[in-house]
Amino acid sequence: MQYEKIKVNPVTARVGAEIDGVDLAKPMDDRTFEEVHHALTEHCVIFFRSQDLDHESHKDFGRRFGELHVHPAIPGPEGHPEILPIHTDKNSTYIAGERWHSDVSCDQEPPLGSILYLKTVPEYGGDTLFSNMYAAYDALSDRMKEYLSGLTARHDGEPQYRGRYSDKGVDDAGKVYPFADHPVVRTHPVSGRKCLFVNPIFTTRINGLPRLESDSILRMLHEHCASADFQVRFRWQPGSVAFWDNRCVQHLAIWDYYPNLRSGFRVTVKGDRPI
Numbered sequence: 001m002q003y004e005k006i007k008v009n010p011v012t013a014r015v016g017a018e019i020d021g022v023d024l025a026k027p028m029d030d031r032t033f034e035e036v037h038h039a040l041t042e043h044c045v046i047f048f049r050s051q052d053l054d055h056e057s058h059k060d061f062g063r064r065f066g067e068l069h070v071h072p073a074i075p076g077p078e079g080h081p082e083i084l085p086i087h088t089d090k091n092s093t094y095i096a097g098e099r100w101h102s103d104v105s106c107d108q109e110p111p112l113g114s115i116l117y118l119k120t121v122p123e124y125g126g127d128t129l130f131s132n133m134y135a136a137y138d139a140l141s142d143r144m145k146e147y148l149s150g151l152t153a154r155h156d157g158e159p160q161y162r163g164r165y166s167d168k169g170v171d172d173a174g175k176v177y178p179f180a181d182h183p184v185v186r187t188h189p190v191s192g193r194k195c196l197f198v199n200p201i202f203t204t205r206i207n208g209l210p211r212l213e214s215d216s217i218l219r220m221l222h223e224h225c226a227s228a229d230f231q232v233r234f235r236w237q238p239g240s241v242a243f244w245d246n247r248c249v250q251h252l253a254i255w256d257y258y259p260n261l262r263s264g265f266r267v268t269v270k271g272d273r274p275i
């Protein structure tokens with residue numbers, strides 16, 4: 001596609017591009033939307049600078065890509081269940097996404113993408129890493145690709161979410177967190193390309209394999225997916241937005257700025273069942 005409305009500046013040859021020429025707070029014409037969508041498909045994660053979003057404009061932008069997702073464990077602000085606060089300060093005891101993951105991959109239909117807008121960022125630190133799962137798949141040996149072909153893995157929200165948000169007033173007694181079996185190698189519904197779809201936060205085992213074999217293969221795949229070769233590292237500024245495609249990237253937030261403040265909101269777009 002020839003970009004006419006937006007400027008797309010790749011950050012690495014493999015993953016990530018900065019997009020210029022869009023005010024995300026304003027309604028987006030169809031051509032601009034198509035170009036942004038194309039840039040997301042092409043680069044897997046896209047970045048915007050100097051944006052000024054309120055909850056409504058943030059959600060409106062997300063809705064251009066599909067229905068909005070409501071997080072199964074973390075409540076949104078009053079009246080905005082689709083908004084996920086991402087907030088760390090001197091009182092925090094953990095941060096969201098400190099290990100590699102694809103958001104809420106434990107859902108039967110895991111999210112298509114996530115749009116994170118940070119209003120307040122630390123003066124230094126607080127970057128987010130993104131890793132390209134097409135590149136991770138392509139770099140496997142033909143023998144390993146063949147081994148993984150047709151395997152499914154269990155993704156489970158329980159170990160990650162149970163009791164985790166009690167400090168935010170969440171009482172999850174009796175709540176059942178989502179779990180799902182997904183192909184270890186999925187085909188992206190838009191690009192048609194194959195990518196790895198297992199991650200250390202949610203994937204608990206490869207189905208049908210003995211425990212030791214499953215654990216060993218997952219350990220190898222997690223290490224492989226975290227290779228610096230497949231990554232881009234995003235340096236936030238106040239008003240930056242990162243929009244990642246959860247179907248083909250994993251991400252990891254780095255907590256190297258304690259006790260400083262990093263704060264904003266995420267809108268997540270619903271996806272479909274991995275195939």
Ligand code: SIN
Nearest residue numbers: 086096097128253266
């Ligand atoms: C997340 O959505 O996993 C958090 C990412 C971040 O805070 O950079």
